[in-house]
Amino acid sequence: MTRRDDMAADRRRNGSDTPSATRDRILDAAARILSEKGYSATRLADIAQLAEVRAPALYYYFSSREELIAEVMAVGQRRLREHVESALAALPPGTAPMDRIDTAVQAHLQVELQLSDFATAVTRNLGQLPDDVRERLRSEGSEYIGLWRRLLEQARAAGLIRPDLDLRAARMLVMGALNWTPEWWNPRQGSLTDVIDTAKSLVRHGLG
Amino acid sequence: MTRRDDMAADRRRNGSDTPSATRDRILDAAARILSEKGYSATRLADIAQLAEVRAPALYYYFSSREELIAEVMAVGQRRLREHVESALAALPPGTAPMDRIDTAVQAHLQVELQLSDFATAVTRNLGQLPDDVRERLRSEGSEYIGLWRRLLEQARAAGLIRPDLDLRAARMLVMGALNWTPEWWNPRQGSLTDVIDTAKSLVRHGLG
């Protein structure tokens, strides 16, 4: 085991990371490339260039391409969930279920379209990852899905959702509408607020 | 110019194709692999194996990997549009705009999830294609988008769509919900009819 691996291991264990500006630049660059080009077309050389280092430098911080990509995805998943969770947590207690769903829609779209290439990297690539990477991301992913399931279940329990809807299908269709936005939305063609408002309205009336 | 190119050229010109069973097997295989793995991860070797030939045989029918993939995408786009168009055409004249939208939702999902790997290949890969290939597919793609635009415009003209909705955003969100389905739907986890019915209901109430 080399010196390098020890360090990486240390990093992961204690949070005492001085998270090396370079390492962050590399991660950011990877997120960006990944969200634009997709898993298989993501080249280490491109990431390196964007991060302003040479390709071998990546190996100082990550043990392999897969490792780097897996890290980007993990960060993306976590940020997405945390952002939506904290938006919900900020609501006054007793907020109506439909308003909570509105909030989740808005938060999801904000992260996806404005805040984080990491989140976009996740939604655009989860489906095309090799099995072993996907496996590592599964539990975090299930948690986010669980969050949405609970949102919908609470709304249904309150009698706010039409009973003809298959709740799982409805949830996945809604999340699909949100996840697909990076494919078409462009800041120059319409404001983010328009998309968010339209999405809220569509979801609220679609479900209720 | 070799004999081979002449033949391929002939094929394209006149429709007198005896569309070689092998060529079709290759196209089908390519559609399948493409829809599963995505553009960059699609290997000629995998396609060949699925089509039960050796990789160089592909070059007898297609001049390059890009050519083959572009053909798959073109077929996929055309089939998707034609299927939805003919479903609409089969409706009695004077069918209400919302019912027409229902029909389009259903037809789109049927092609996407049941009828054609080609359609799935399109929705999952359009965003990651190299520019020159995307360029070739653009006009057909715009036509399909135009179809949906007209559907929504007619519904709005009839006063059936809430005026707070941004029509373009609404359209893209709806198409996103549909296009995302291949990412999660699995015949073993729920019937196609459930998904279709839920989608119809979601869209109808979401818009109107």
Add this chain to the structure above:
DNA sequence: CAACTAATTTATCTTAAATTCGAAAACGTC
């Protein structure tokens, strides 16, 4: 049945990209 053509194969070439390695900078410390 010989000759031609279409279809497909095996073997080979080429290139692009990930990775490894050892050496050189850069940095902090005494």
Add this chain to the structure above:
DNA sequence: GACGTTTTCGAATTTAAGATAAATTAGTTG
């Protein structure tokens, strides 16, 4: 300002995949 440690780099290695070439098979036709 030499010394050890961290960080980065250029060059070499390896591998995988697309593409081409040449040979082979099978089928058709004169």
